[in-house]
Every structure is written in structure tokens, then in C-alpha cells.
Amino acid sequence: MRSIILFLVYIIICILSIPFHLVLLIVRLINRRAAAVFSQKVVWLAFRLCMLLSGCKREIVGREKVPRDTAVMYAANHRGFYDIILMYTAVPNQTVFISKKELKKFVCIAQWMYFLNCLFMDRGNIKQNLETILKAIELVKNNYSVYISPEGTRNATDELLPFHEGSMKIATKGKVPIVPVVFTGTEEILEKHLPWIHSGKIRIEFGDPIYPDQLDKEDQKHLGEYTRNIIQDMYNKAKEIEA
Helix, strand or coil, rough: HHHHHHHHHHHHHHHHHHHHHHHHHHHHCCCCCHHHHHHHHHHHHHHHHHHHHCCCCEEECCCHHHHCCCCEEEEEECCHHHHHHHHHHHCCEEEEEEEHHHHCCCCHHHHHHHHHHEEEEEECCHHHHHHHHHHHHHHHHHHCCCCCCCCCCCCCCCCCCCCCCCHHHHHHCCCCCCCEEEECHHHHCCHHHHCCCEEEEEEEEEEEEHHHCCHHHHHHHHHHHHHHHHHHHHHHHHHHHHH
């Protein structure tokens, strides 16, 4: 029943979004950031409604650790679709999300992502992915925080996949801190019950910021592995709390 209700809500939101998109096209020509700020507020409301209808209870831990005086690069594990929904309702700053290119196919979602300045990755296209990283670096230099899942794909096991070292350049070249992020329980809402949505408790934890320029040379050289180890440790502790 939840899946059917959410599908109907999705259709309604798509219809209601049309006039907003027309106005935002004009606003974006005048002030790109203003369009992004407004869009993030709308998406926040839509995703909070989505979580309510899904029966999701969210727990947010450590949000006060996120620096407010600078852009950051969020580096997170990726367990399920609800990672993004939960993250959008939890970030305390203007954030650009890097997603897989397949999301461009979703009507309405793709348009809102455009106004949010979201970027897309193509797993099989190294050149295109490099261009995406370069665009992300420019965005953090313009005070947009950037969210990325360095594993590169969803992984609902207890062992994180290796992190793509190239994604760390967003932080090192953009000269911003990395905020480690850990999700637990998001795969229980949808992925384990496809195509049906189940209620449940989902958790997001923000860790202490990592300042790459303050690390020793060896950790800077393997920043992806260093960040992965921190997130893995956070995940293990989160699972111990749940047990």
C-alpha cells in the first residue's frame, strides 16, 4: 500500500512541479544560487513527506560537527535509495549531489537535480567522470558542499567497498574538509523488499571533519583508503549500538 501511495504522490508532485520549473528556469538565468537554494527547500519538503508516508523514523547523529563556515565534501557509504532521501533532509548547508547518470531518466527528479546543480557519473566513462570531478571542484570553490559515495555503487554488506581515490580530489583540489557520513538501515526500507516499501528506522551519522592538508604524507597519498577506514569504523560502532 505504501508503494502505491508514494507512486501516486510522485505523479502529483511531477504535475505540481511544472510551474515551479518554468519559473526556476528564469530565476536560474539571473541568480543560479538562488534557484538552487529554493530547489533544495522544495526537495527537503518532498523527501520529508516521502519519509512520513514510508513510515520511516530517522535518527540524525553528529550534524553539529559539520563546519558551517566553509563548503565540505561529504563522503558516505551507500546502502540503498533511501540514503539520498535521508541525506537531503539532514544536510545543514547548500549541497550538490553526485549521482549515477541513470537518474537522468526519471521525470521530475532529473529536473530538480538540474536546478540543484547536481552532477552525474557514468561508471564506464573515465573521461566523463574526470570532467564531473573537475566540475565538483569548481562548485566547492564557489561554496557549494558536494556529496559523493566513493564506493561507486550500492553495497548493503557490512564491509565497505574500496573508495575511488579520484573522488578525493574534490577535497584536496577544492581545499575543503571531508565529512565522513554513515548510513545504517536504509536498505531495509526498499532494496530488501522490492518493489514494496516497508517502514523502519534509518540512521545517519556525521563524523569529525577530515582536513587533508593536516594529515601526514602517507595518508594524503591514500586519502580514499584513510577515509574509508574511518567510515568503516563508524559503521561498525553504529551496528554495535543497534545490536
